[in-house]
Amino acid sequence: MAVTIKEVAKLAGTSAAAVSATLNGSRSKNIRVGQVTRERIYAAAAQLGYLSNPVARSLATGKSKVIGVMLPYVEAFTDHNPFCAQVTNGILQEVVRRHYNLMLYTGAWMNGAQSAMMVDSRVDGVILVLPQPDSPVFLKCESRHIPYVSILRDQLAGTWTVNSDDYEGGRLATDHLIRQGHRRIAHFLGDDNVSTTIPRMEGYKAALRAAQMPIDSSLIFKAGFDWRGGYASAQALLSMPNGTRPTAIFAANDLCAEGAMRAFREAGRSIPEDLAIVGYDDTWFATMTQPTLTSVRMPIEEMGALAVQMLVDRVEGRDVPEHHPVLPVSLTVRASCGAKRAETPPDNAIHAFINEDNHHVK
């Protein structure tokens, strides 16, 4: 049905090898094609409408020019949290720039069948987004010698990871609230099974310590990344007696912060007067809340792009030593903590305290 290399060769009066070398830029120095033949081949290919067959090439070379992306759950894009969507976008852009293709997988870290389906000869390497630590997917990759890079995972030796500086993010957010004069600052934790939760809390504690403020574990709530968690934890806060109640919250993410704001709003409190709040991720949603939300910005797209770069380097055999980049975070100050009134973002959102140290070690 489709035009093959042989038909082009016949029309051009040359061999298939010459056509292959000419049209699909061979790496072998053994086979050379002169100007004249080359021209004839181009003409023949154009005349027949030849398009090379990547499947056949894959089989012959053992390389597919496809990289796989494994997302944590099937609803990764419908989920209200834009993280997966944004990271995929960063990955996709870099994949296109590098002339690779992207195969999208999903279906739980613990699903062996899905892992096996992903880790097959169709992909040259895979990117694991928010992998669960004990997933069988790691073993699958290793046994098939498929290189992989994890995004947001503990920096285990022997694996490549891309992370963001969660510790510094927590510190930045908390420090900002301290500078606004707050003395009782609550922290709403993210989910247990995500590697970012602990370092962010450590950053929070470090900032308190640096300001010689006490660390009160009763001010640390398990809220999770959904707005409901923020809402519930904020209600718990509201039920605390005046005087003991924190005047500020460092929330797990923007959605969680919105939940908290909602609870305070419904209780008739106003923000930032009665409550200062800082979110995390700095998604577009932070510009849509009322008041607009101060948030820690994590370079999500860049993390995706970096993972692709590291992966492609390895796939193409460039001898890169294992490394664990930690991307810098910054704080986007908006109206929710009273530092500044910014009513028509995102244009006048300002970035402060930019941390350029991207080799921070927890």
Added chain:
Amino acid sequence: MAVTIKEVAKLAGTSAAAVSATLNGSRSKNIRVGQVTRERIYAAAAQLGYLSNPVARSLATGKSKVIGVMLPYVEAFTDHNPFCAQVTNGILQEVVRRHYNLMLYTGAWMNGAQSAMMVDSRVDGVILVLPQPDSPVFLKCESRHIPYVSILRDQLAGTWTVNSDDYEGGRLATDHLIRQGHRRIAHFLGDDNVSTTIPRMEGYKAALRAAQMPIDSSLIFKAGFDWRGGYASAQALLSMPNGTRPTAIFAANDLCAEGAMRAFREAGRSIPEDLAIVGYDDTWFATMTQPTLTSVRMPIEEMGALAVQMLVDRVEGRDVPEHHPVLPVSLTVRASCGAKRAETPPDNAIHAFINEDNHHVK
């Protein structure tokens, strides 16, 4: 490096053909394998850790079990509008259910190189999300005989499409506002190049006509799908003299509605008292605005899933006649149009006016 069918055959003491038929369920009735041999093959495969090579299979069979998805722009997921993310999610889930794989493409409808890259032997069929009408991608698919299904595209003969009932959506939204007693209702249009824009406007007009209300083209604004467009158009509305100013808006989507609400809020007006508003898409964002937003729900995930079903049916040679399903819409009533006060959605969001006719013809 990897274990092949031949090695399994050797260990099991049979032929490669027998192994192929046993392990990868052959469709050919010519080749049969008995229980005993079958068992030996299973044992050998398990012992060697054999995994079949999909690339080789693709080459031999001409089928890849991969379907491609082309998104309209690179930022499709980062874009504030969750449409692409949601439709991709619906597609992905159905693709997994059908034991296919998903290759993700992007990069502008008018980019011939990208189209060519997508429409190659690696995919059995493609889904085009919001394709631009004159894109070269259609010709590419046709010349390579690759079946495709478009999501949200004019129902051209000779192509398969999946649409939602935009006309009815527009009618429903407008009718709801009319029932609330509004006599001057503005419509904020979506983008020109999207096929949903006109039918929604037609639905809007039809509802007005049915209520014997005049159609005033000065109340129809080109706002687009971004919140800025809604914001700007609402400002135009605000500058209209009292009495002539519409008391309600049917907005292009949820984001656009939020922009409009923002403009009214900043002008010190309150919603729904001074302005009733209905959004479109009913994304999660509609539950996050203040007040929560009444919105037309479009079954986005289902549209993605349906596209996959139609495509797979064709890829697998089931003889399906061309058809153009139009999925029903419904109205999710929340607080933004005063019909009902719902302060803690989405749990108490109610669906009304559900349209079961999915063969509505514009």
Added chain:
DNA sequence: CAGAACTGATTAAGCGATTCATCACGATTC
């Protein structure tokens, strides 16, 4: 001026599956 080096090109052997054509052989049928 013989051997080396370079240029231009071909042949053929894979890559790892699938599948068609074929065959051996015991059981059934006429």
Added chain:
DNA sequence: GAATCGTGATGAATCGCTTAATCAGTTCTG
């Protein structure tokens, strides 16, 4: 008892492309 049939299995061709091995000339080089 010859023809037919069903079962179990194999060998070899094939899918479209890459690439190692090879070769025929031509041009340097010492």
